[in-house]
Amino acid sequence: MVEEIINSHGIAEDKLVPILLDIQNSNDKHYLSEDDLKQVSRLLGIPESRVYSVATFYSFFSLQPRGKYIIQICDNAPCIVNGAYNVIDDFRHILGIDMGQTTPDGLFTLEYSSCLGCCSHAPAARISGELYGDLDSEKIKSILSDLRRR
Amino acid sequence: MNTVTLTIDGQKVTVPENTSILDAAKKAGIDIPTLCYFPDQNIKGNCRVCVVEVEGSRTLAASCSTPVNEGMAVKTWSKNVMNARRTIVQLMLADHDEDCNECVKNGVCELQSLAQRLNIQHNPFKNILKPKPIDTSTPSLIRNPNKCVKCGRCVDMCQETQQVGILFDAYRGADSEIVSGLGKYLSDAGCILCGQCSTVCPVAAIYENDETDKVWQAIFDTSKRVIVQTAPAIRVSIAEEFDMLPGTVALGQLAAGLRRLGFDDVFDTDFAADLTIMEEGHELLDRLQHGGMLPMITSCSPGWINFIEQYYPDLLPHLSTCKSPQQMFGSIAKTYYAQKIGLKPEDIFVVSIMPCTAKKYESGRPEMNDSGVRDVDVALTTRELARMIRQAGIDFTALPEEPFDEPLGISTGAGAIFGATGGVMEAALRTVYEVVTGNTLPSLDFTDVRGLKGIKEASVDLDDVKVNVAVAHGIANAKKLLELIRNGAADYQFIEIMCCPGGCIGGGGQPYRTTNAIRQQRIKAIYEVDKAMPLRKSHENPAVQALYEEFLGRPLSEKSHHLLHTTYSNRQH
Numbered sequence: 001m002v003e004e005i006i007n008s009h010g011i012a013e014d015k016l017v018p019i020l021l022d023i024q025n026s027n028d029k030h031y032l033s034e035d036d037l038k039q040v041s042r043l044l045g046i047p048e049s050r051v052y053s054v055a056t057f058y059s060f061f062s063l064q065p066r067g068k069y070i071i072q073i074c075d076n077a078p079c080i081v082n083g084a085y086n087v088i089d090d091f092r093h094i095l096g097i098d099m100g101q102t103t104p105d106g107l108f109t110l111e112y113s114s115c116l117g118c119c120s121h122a123p124a125a126r127i128s129g130e131l132y133g134d135l136d137s138e139k140i141k142s143i144l145s146d147l148r149r150r
Numbered sequence: 151m152n153t154v155t156l157t158i159d160g161q162k163v164t165v166p167e168n169t170s171i172l173d174a175a176k177k178a179g180i181d182i183p184t185l186c187y188f189p190d191q192n193i194k195g196n197c198r199v200c201v202v203e204v205e206g207s208r209t210l211a212a213s214c215s216t217p218v219n220e221g222m223a224v225k226t227w228s229k230n231v232m233n234a235r236r237t238i239v240q241l242m243l244a245d246h247d248e249d250c251n252e253c254v255k256n257g258v259c260e261l262q263s264l265a266q267r268l269n270i271q272h273n274p275f276k277n278i279l280k281p282k283p284i285d286t287s288t289p290s291l292i293r294n295p296n297k298c299v300k301c302g303r304c305v306d307m308c309q310e311t312q313q314v315g316i317l318f319d320a321y322r323g324a325d326s327e328i329v330s331g332l333g334k335y336l337s338d339a340g341c342i343l344c345g346q347c348s349t350v351c352p353v354a355a356i357y358e359n360d361e362t363d364k365v366w367q368a369i370f371d372t373s374k375r376v377i378v379q380t381a382p383a384i385r386v387s388i389a390e391e392f393d394m395l396p397g398t399v400a401l402g403q404l405a406a407g408l409r410r411l412g413f414d415d416v417f418d419t420d421f422a423a424d425l426t427i428m429e430e431g432h433e434l435l436d437r438l439q440h441g442g443m444l445p446m447i448t449s450c451s452p453g454w455i456n457f458i459e460q461y462y463p464d465l466l467p468h469l470s471t472c473k474s475p476q477q478m479f480g481s482i483a484k485t486y487y488a489q490k491i492g493l494k495p496e497d498i499f500v501v502s503i504m505p506c507t508a509k510k511y512e513s514g515r516p517e518m519n520d521s522g523v524r525d526v527d528v529a530l531t532t533r534e535l536a537r538m539i540r541q542a543g544i545d546f547t548a549l550p551e552e553p554f555d556e557p558l559g560i561s562t563g564a565g566a567i568f569g570a571t572g573g574v575m576e577a578a579l580r581t582v583y584e585v586v587t588g589n590t591l592p593s594l595d596f597t598d599v600r601g602l603k604g605i606k607e608a609s610v611d612l613d614d615v616k617v618n619v620a621v622a623h624g625i626a627n628a629k630k631l632l633e634l635i636r637n638g639a640a641d642y643q644f645i646e647i648m649c650c651p652g653g654c655i656g657g658g659g660q661p662y663r664t665t666n667a668i669r670q671q672r673i674k675a676i677y678e679v680d681k682a683m684p685l686r687k688s689h690e691n692p693a694v695q696a697l698y699e700e701f702l703g704r705p706l707s708e709k710s711h712h713l714l715h716t717t718y719s720n721r722q723h
Contacts, residue, residue, distance in 0.1 A: 037332055047315025048331045048340065056320040056333075 002039040029065035067102045072113035073125045082122035156222040171213035186301035187214045189665040244275035247296035260352030287337035290507040298355035304347035313626040340723035344453035345507030345658020368499040369412040378413040382569030383505040383654035386675035390661045391536035392546040397671030402551020417558040420565030422479035427688035430472045431582045432705035445642040450474045452512035453649030463720035471715040480525030481713040495521040505657030531659025560693035563680035571623035571653035572599035575646040586612045624651040
């Protein structure tokens with residue numbers, strides 16, 4: 001799998017970020033395993049330390065297994081003044097996990113996000129690439145039950 | 151060359167264009183404090199300790215990374231500069247394990263001396279260090295992230311000079327740290343333990359595993375015969391530890407100092423270097439005559455062995471099977487010499503003084519016990535030896551010159567030059583030439599293989615057989631030769647590879663802050679040692695000749711193979 005992804009991009013050091021992104025997106029757990037990083041290092045001829053440096057620098061890479069749905073809650077100023085803390089608390093209580101954690105069934109991971117660009121619909125979150133705005137308790141409950149039924 | 155004239159602290163200075171403010175100030179007699187800056191390395195500009203005021207500039211400029219301009223006016227000392235430098239260092243101290251009394255770098259720490267120089271007597275910032283585990287996973291190096299100031303000097307050494315690529319920055323912002331490999335301990339990261347990082351680290355974030363107490367215990371134990379061997383490179387570097395100039399030869403003082411410390415026999419690894427030449431020279435001849443694997447590559451440098459075993463294991467058959475001089479010495483001391491003095495190997499404790507951190511790993515390799523017990527009990531670095539001399543209260547500068555003990559302290563100039571890049575090659579050629587041709591060499595000096603050029607080549611005519619040789623030092627240069635061999639494009643029969651830049655004189659266990667300028671001085675000194683020796687060819691060493699007559703028989707004999715040769719493992723990382 002890793003080899004296929006690398007070949008599709010070409011063996012070049014400057015393709016490291018898109019290669020890592022593709023690897024991360026290609027697995028259900030949305031993360032980069034140690035073995036992935038080792039393979040990338042070997043196939044691209046980049047020291048492991050440099051691959052690790054890139055993978056730990058960007059917050060969109062995870063070295064820990066994550067859930068099927070990654071819930072990224074915006075914690076920038078406009079969302080905060082519009083109640084992002086309540087949103088965060090609602091997600092935490094309903095899912096029974098803390099920020100940065102994954103539910104034991106492997107369905108949901110909670111993360112912070114920088115501005116998602118939809119301040120007019122603050123507080124906002126992005127779940128597996130899809131945007132959700134004007135969040136409140138009711139909306140959060142229905143989003144989560146929809147996702148569970150999927 | 152275009153020049154630029156600027157004013158520094160009111161003083162007119164003319165320097166070549168593209169000179170940094172830091173270097174221009176040096177020319178004007180002003181010593182700007184630095185931390186991440188290190189001679190021979192890339193300019194990093196990340197610590198900001200060297201900030202200065204540049205007229206017309208909104209912010210302070212890092213003098214190491216700011217080039218001079220025509221008419222520039224620089225102030226290297228002002229209220230702003232003083233406050234900024236102090237704050238910068240205070241912030242570093244607030245994220246640093248400040249237990250200086252129990253630190254191996256106490257007294258030689260660059261952060262400590264900066265704090266002293268900037269007259270920091272209190273710190274308004276509370277210490278916020280979150281202690282991380284200390285990496286003691288290897289017998290060679292200790293990595294203490296709690297001391298790290300993230301200057302990047304080790305990273306530059308590991309990634310650019312050595313190109314092994316173990317140490318690098320990871321994470322971001324306040325969380326950033328220097329990690330090894332995939333955030334692993336060194337033992338799991340593919341580290342070759344060369345220790346070059348430890349010679350450039352300004353603090354105690356990475357340093358040699360100090361084993362001096364083990365040696366004291368052996369010395370204080372009257373039932374043990376404690377034998378010391380000292381590597382070729384120590385005699386041209388130990389003096390620096392006692393504030394003498396780089397390039398000072400301290401051969402006799404070294405022997406005297408070791409004797410004062412209480413070692414029972416003061417021997418010389420140069421003896422074993424001569425022995426190595428006998429074995430390795432004959433191994434080369436054997437490979438040339440019987441279609442053995444060529445090019446043959448030297449195997450003296452344990453950092454280099456760690457590298458090839460982990461990164462080029464397909465080329466292991468090219469390695470000479472000869473043990474390093476350190477290990478040859480250990481097995482001879484605990485067999486031949488033990489018999490001579492009527493002791494059992496287990497009653498003897500062999501200590502080696504090495505310019506090297508990888509030697510600690512090598513001496514602990516499980517196969518290095520051909521005498522029946524561990525052949526070399528402890529390998530100390532130059533720095534640890536200096537520590538012992540200071541501990542014992544010995545005034546090194548006042549020591550008289552004394553000889554090494556016989557028989558394992560007898561050596562030749564060929565053994566001495568093992569300490570410099572090209573030295574093993576030159577020593578081997580001196581012997582191989584005379585053994586093959588039966589003629590005396592017209593000139594002993596193979597100057598083509600000397601010096602700090604990355605890869606050196608030479609050709610020697612051995613009775614109408616042309617032998618091409620190459621010499622590389624530093625892993626970045628070694629890699630170039632290895633790629634040639636892999637691609638079948640290496641037209642060499644014999645290659646010398648040393649792990650560290652400059653060879654052992656620039657080893658990872660040598661005095662802190664080794665620069666290329668210092669390497670040059672040590673190399674010059676080691677060839678002076680060679681020139682001054684009455685014997686300069688390994689096969690003329692009378693103690694080596696006696697060893698073959700009385701014990702080993704001849705080079706490559708069965709006994710030689712058992713005691714002086716080894717095998718390597720594929721440890722592909």
